[in-house]
Amino acid sequence: MVYLDHASSRPVDPRVLAFAGRYLREDFGNPSTLYSRGLTARTALEEARVKVARLIGAETPSCIVFTATATEANNLALVGGALRNRKMGTHVVTSAIDHISVINPMKQLQKQGFELSIVPVNSYGIIDLDALGRIVRADTVLSSINYANDEIGTIEPIHEISEIVHENGNYLHVNATAAAGTIPIDVQAEGIDLLTLSSNELYGPRGAAALYIKKGVRLQPVLPGGGQERGLRSGTENIFAVAAFGEAAHLAAEEMHHESRRLTTVRDALIGEILAIEDAYLTGHPAQRLPNHASFRFGRIEGESILLNLDTVHDIQVATGSACTSQTLEPSHVLLAIGLKHEEAHGSVVMTLGRSNTDADIPVVVDAMEKTVQRLRAITAL
Amino acid sequence: MEEKPQIGYSKKVMDHFLNPRNVGEVEDADGIGIVGNPVCGDLMQVSIRVEDEIITEIKFKTFGCGSAIATASMVTELAEGKSLDEALEITRQDVADELEGLPPIKMHCSNLAADALHKAIEDYRQKQAKTAET
Numbered sequence: 387m388v389y390l391d392h393a394s395s396r397p398v399d400p401r402v403l404a405f406a407g408r409y410l411r412e413d414f415g416n417p418s419t420l421y422s423r424g425l426t427a428r429t430a431l432e433e434a435r436v437k438v439a440r441l442i443g444a445e446t447p448s449c450i451v452f453t454a455t456a457t458e459a460n461n462l463a464l465v466g467g468a469l470r471n472r473k474m475g476t477h478v479v480t481s482a483i484d485h486i487s488v489i490n491p492m493k494q495l496q497k498q499g500f501e502l503s504i505v506p507v508n509s510y511g512i513i514d515l516d517a518l519g520r521i522v523r524a525d526t527v528l529s530s531i532n533y534a535n536d537e538i539g540t541i542e543p544i545h546e547i548s549e550i551v552h553e554n555g556n557y558l559h560v561n562a563t564a565a566a567g568t569i570p571i572d573v574q575a576e577g578i579d580l581l582t583l584s585s586n587e588l589y590g591p592r593g594a595a596a597l598y599i600k601k602g603v604r605l606q607p608v609l610p611g612g613g614q615e616r617g618l619r620s621g622t623e624n625i626f627a628v629a630a631f632g633e634a635a636h637l638a639a640e641e642m643h644h645e646s647r648r649l650t651t652v653r654d655a656l657i658g659e660i661l662a663i664e665d666a667y668l669t670g671h672p673a674q675r676l677p678n679h680a681s682f683r684f685g686r687i688e689g690e691s692i693l694l695n696l697d698t699v700h701d702i703q704v705a706t707g708s709a710c711t712s713q714t715l716e717p718s719h720v721l722l723a724i725g726l727k728h729e730e731a732h733g734s735v736v737m738t739l740g741r742s743n744t745d746a747d748i749p750v751v752v753d754a755m756e757k758t759v760q761r762l763r764a765i766t767a768l
Numbered sequence: 769m770e771e772k773p774q775i776g777y778s779k780k781v782m783d784h785f786l787n788p789r790n791v792g793e794v795e796d797a798d799g800i801g802i803v804g805n806p807v808c809g810d811l812m813q814v815s816i817r818v819e820d821e822i823i824t825e826i827k828f829k830t831f832g833c834g835s836a837i838a839t840a841s842m843v844t845e846l847a848e849g850k851s852l853d854e855a856l857e858i859t860r861q862d863v864a865d866e867l868e869g870l871p872p873i874k875m876h877c878s879n880l881a882a883d884a885l886h887k888a889i890e891d892y893r894q895k896q897a898k899t900a901e902t
Contacts, residue, residue: 686831687831688809688810688831688832688833688836690833690834691785691832691833691834691836691837694777694782694785694833694834695785695786698782698786699786708809708833709808709809710809710810710832710833710836710877710878713873715808715809715873715877717809727807728806728807728808728809729806729807729809732806732809764791765788765791765829765830765837766829766830766831767802767811767812767813767829767830767831768806768811768831
C-alpha cells in the first residue's frame with residue numbers, strides 16, 4: 387500500500403496519541419471548573435496554545451483561538467471579522483483558487499450586503515499581484531488568500547500580498563491549512579492579521595484547529611454560548627484534541643525542516659518520472675510548491691477512473707479534482723481558475739506525500755501509474 | 769430484511785470496470801452510436817455488427833469515470849445476440865439494475881450506455897434505409 391492523499395487526511399502521530407491519551411482517560415476534566423481536574427485541563431489547554439503560537443511565530447499565546455475545524459476557523463475570521471469591522475467597509479476579497487470553506491463564507495457575506503471581488507491567478511496558480519493591487523481599496527475590510535493551495539501545491543508570496551493588502555485595505559486572513567507544519571510560517575514577519583491552521587495536517591487528530599488573531603484585531607463570535615475562548619468560540623473545549631494538536635505543532639516545529647527537505651527530494655523524483663508518461667502534465671508551480679505536493683493531469687482519461695484503478699489494482703490512494711468525484715459534478719474550481727479546459731481538469735490526479743512515504747515508493751507508484759494510464763487509454767473514446 | 773446502505777460502487781460495477789467486456793471498435797461496423805461530451809467528463813462510443821436483424825458483435829470505447837466504463841461494458845453484454853427490437857428495449861434502468869445499482873449521483877451523468885446502443889441501432893437503420901432507396 388502507498389498512501390498519497392495526506393492533503394485529505396493524515397494518521398495521528400503515535401507520540402501525539404501517547405501524549406494526549408490521558409485527557410480522554412484520567413484527566414478528562416472540564417477546564418471551566420475550579421477543582422484540580424479542571425485546572426489540569428486548563429493547563430493542558432494553555433500549554434497547547436503556547437505550542438501552536440510558537441509554530442507560527444505569534445506574538446503571544448493569547449492570539450490563538452481554538453476551534454473544532456479549519457472550516458470553523460475560516461468562518462470565524464471572515465464572517466466574524468467582516469461583521470465586527472463593518473465600519474471599515476463592506477468590501478471583501480479572496481482568490482479564484484481559495485478553498486470552498488473560504489469562498490462559501492464570502493458568498494454568505496455577499497448576501498448580507500458585502501461586495502465580493504475575486505482575484506485571478508496565473509496558470510501556475512500564483513495570485514495576480516497587480517490585479518490584487520487594483521482590487522483592494524480603502525473600504526476592503528478583509529482579504530483572504532490561501533498560503534498554499536491543497537490541489538495544486540502552489541505557495542503564494544504572502545509577504546508581498548500582505549504589503550499590497552495593507553497599502554490600501556485593512557485585514558489579511560490567510561488559510562494556511564495546507565501549508566502549516568510543512569513550510570515555515572511567521573505571522574509577524576509576513577504581516578498576517580488572521581491565520582487558519584488545523585491539527586490533522588500536523589498529524590494530530592481531527593476535532594481541533596486554530597485561528598491566529600493578531601493583537602488588536604477584533605472579531606465577533608459566529609458561535610455564541612458559554613463564552614469559552616475569550617468569548618470568540620463558545621462550547622466546552624475538546625481538551626484531548628487540543629492537547630494533541632499542541633503536541634503535533636511542537637513536533638512539527640522541531641522536525642519540519644528536516645522532513646520537508648526529505649520530502650522535496652522524493653517529490654521531485656516522483657514528478658520527474660511521472661512526467662515521462664505520455665500526455666502527462668504538472669499542475670501548479672514547478673518550484674514554488676509545497677514539499678509534499680505532486681499534482682498532475684493526464685490527457686484523454688478521467689481522474690475518478692484513475693483513482694479507482696490505482697486503489698483497487700495497485701493499492702495506491704490518490705485524489706482527483708475531476709467532476710466525477712464531486713457532489714456538484716463540476717470539476718475543481720482551482721483547475722478551471724488556472725486555465726484548464728473542463729476535459730483537461732477531468733484528468734487530474736493529486737498526490738500528497740507524508741511521513742510514511744520514501745524513495746522506495748517511487749518505482750511502485752510510477753509503475754502503477756504507467757499501467758493505469760495504459761489500461762484506461764486502451765478503453766478511452768478520446 | 770434490513771436494507772444495507774450502498775457505499776460506493778457495487779461489486780458488479782467494479783468487476784465491469786476492472787474487466788471490461790468487448791472493448792474497442794467493431795471493424796467495418798454496421799452502426800455506430802456516440803453520446804456524451806468530454807466537457808462533462810463522459811464520452812461513449814458503441815459500435816455494432818448486425819446480421820439478419822441480430823446484433824452479432826458489439827464493442828465500446830469510453831472516456832469517463834468508473835461507472836461510465838462499467839455501464840458501457842454491461843450494455844454490450846446485454847445487447848450481444850439480441851434482435852434490434854429487443855436491444856432497443858434495453859433502458860438505462862436495466863443497465864443500472866444489472867450492475868446491482870449505481871450511486872444516485874451517477875444515474876444521469878454516466879449512465880449513457882443504453883443511449884449509445886440505441887443511437888448505434890438508429891445509425892444502422894438509417895444506413896439500411898438509404899441503401900434501400902438506392
